[in-house]
Amino acid sequence: MNTPLFNRVAFIGIGLIGSSLARAMTKHGLAGHIAISTRRAETLAKAEELALGQSYHLDAAEAVKDANLVMICTPMGAYEAVAKSIHDTLMPGAIVSDVGSVKASAIKDIKPHLPGGVHLVAGHPIAGTEHSGPEAGFAELFPGHWCILTPTEDTDTSATARVQDLWEAVGANVEIMTPDHHDRVLGITSHLPHLIAYTIVDTADQLEDDTKKEVIKFSASGFRDFTRIAASDPVMWRDIFLNNRDAVLEILGRFTEDLTAMKRAIRKGDADMLEKTFARTREIRRSIIDAKQHIPDVKPGEDNS
Amino acid sequence: MNTPLFNRVAFIGIGLIGSSLARAMTKHGLAGHIAISTRRAETLAKAEELALGQSYHLDAAEAVKDANLVMICTPMGAYEAVAKSIHDTLMPGAIVSDVGSVKASAIKDIKPHLPGGVHLVAGHPIAGTEHSGPEAGFAELFPGHWCILTPTEDTDTSATARVQDLWEAVGANVEIMTPDHHDRVLGITSHLPHLIAYTIVDTADQLEDDTKKEVIKFSASGFRDFTRIAASDPVMWRDIFLNNRDAVLEILGRFTEDLTAMKRAIRKGDADMLEKTFARTREIRRSIIDAKQHIPDVKPGEDNS
Missing domain, CATH: 3.40.50.720 (NAD(P)-binding Rossmann-like Domain)
Structure with missing residues (x-):
């Protein structure tokens, strides 16, 4: 041995x-x-x-x-x-x-x-x-x-x-x-996605009961991915946000700006802006596939923390 | 026959x-x-x-x-x-x-x-x-x-x-x-999650090159789920947001309010609020599992549109 x-x-x-x-x-x-x-x-x-x-x-x-x-x-x-x-x-x-x-x-x-x-x-x-x-x-x-x-x-x-x-x-x-570089990269790839997933699931949780039931029933269309992320350990994630506050708030600020721009595009019916943005984001997915990340999207052990 | x-x-x-x-x-x-x-x-x-x-x-x-x-x-x-x-x-x-x-x-x-x-x-x-x-x-x-x-x-x-x-x-x-009820439910379970996924991937796309490379490399922690959603057909999704504008803007408004509350909790170091919210969102995941949705989280054909 x-x-x-x-x-x-x-x-x-x-x-x-x-x-x-x-x-x-x-x-x-x-x-x-x-x-x-x-x-x-x-x-x-x-x-x-x-x-x-x-x-x-x-x-x-x-x-x-x-x-x-x-x-x-x-x-x-x-x-x-x-x-x-x-x-x-x-x-x-x-x-x-x-x-x-x-x-x-x-x-x-x-x-x-x-x-x-x-x-x-x-x-x-x-x-x-x-x-x-x-x-x-x-x-x-x-x-x-x-x-x-x-x-x-x-x-x-x-x-x-x-x-x-x-x-x-x-x-x-x-x-x-x-350490600082780690915290910035993970702030983007992990902490912000978790914060957003927690928030959207909480938004759904506050809907009136009938709608909430149907959201659960028809969740197989994007939302369910978020619920899995938002089922992560509450104490661990509380501590992550408290300890990586600056990096999370910084990237959250950028995200909020971008979301506001999307909101405006929807409100104004700016088809061109929406289509161009959605086409651009496809490229990042391709980069990840090219980088030979594990592609079977969710396996135990791949997504949290 | x-x-x-x-x-x-x-x-x-x-x-x-x-x-x-x-x-x-x-x-x-x-x-x-x-x-x-x-x-x-x-x-x-x-x-x-x-x-x-x-x-x-x-x-x-x-x-x-x-x-x-x-x-x-x-x-x-x-x-x-x-x-x-x-x-x-x-x-x-x-x-x-x-x-x-x-x-x-x-x-x-x-x-x-x-x-x-x-x-x-x-x-x-x-x-x-x-x-x-x-x-x-x-x-x-x-x-x-x-x-x-x-x-x-x-x-x-x-x-x-x-x-x-x-x-x-x-x-x-x-x-x-x-039709209206459909559009409201899907606005929550599908359209808002897609909008958010598109936005966060676009936020990452605008980072300086070195950080962006590392975001791609270490994407296996929440972000990658978002990139898959954000790789959906751009024209189809452009049309969804243009056609379901009112329901999407309404639920986006609620989400934005909730996100602002989360941001404030992080900034103020409100451990209690964060932990309580994160514990609550776990329940929705359990409801979905109880509702016998398909649990293997991502299979071809389960998540988009």
């Missing part, structure tokens, strides 16, 4: 992404021991029932003792508290990483609370489903997906390389970029 | 929906003769190459001669001209129907130009893909999908029943409602 990449890995939080990574690490023999910590006893019991690790802890400080890798998989709103809680028991030389969808704020919340000699390599696997919780995870979530790592200038390069090895070992393609 | 439902059927326009219906009618032996008419010689040649019918006509007036059923499958912007062009050769007792996505305007554009004794049964199969043209059609587009018929008070009930028989024979579930 191969030597595992990490002797001991601690997971703080074990939802969809954390439990998928734990499963994938077990499947590929990447961890000698997986210690799992959750805030809630109920979630911990579920993780144990699913046999996701070798030890289970309600105290994160205990889970991270002797861990070579600490993977923070909680909602981002808990990052600062988690970092503070593990400060005293982190092993010198340990690597701390995460899977959150906003990187500048992740670094800001975690880094000041890590002791010297501990390496932070923030990361974001672009994978997920609209389901959440430890039971929703699966070992094959990552193959064919990107995982973006956002080391900062002072991040130890060998620590970054080890986290990259981990993600590649579970099947992901790794890309490295700055 | 069974007697076909219609001795002679004329298709005016033979894009994705028209060619799918022609194929399905042939497969199920529903038409004695299929006459196909298109405005452009190139499309007609393609239809003939695909053997979608038994006769091919550049003159719609000629195609509809002796037809028991005339199915208008052109973009909606052409409806009035089509109706005028076939006025003189429509057979008394013939049924005229269509497949357009807006029903009040379809009736307004077609009905005044039909001779007495010809029955208009406007319809809308809620099926499609982002592909267009006669080669994109397939006989199995309709099973499991809704087709909404919008007869008016003076529509002959036996004509409506015959069109209903046709759609049921090709596998669709038929629902009958008023």
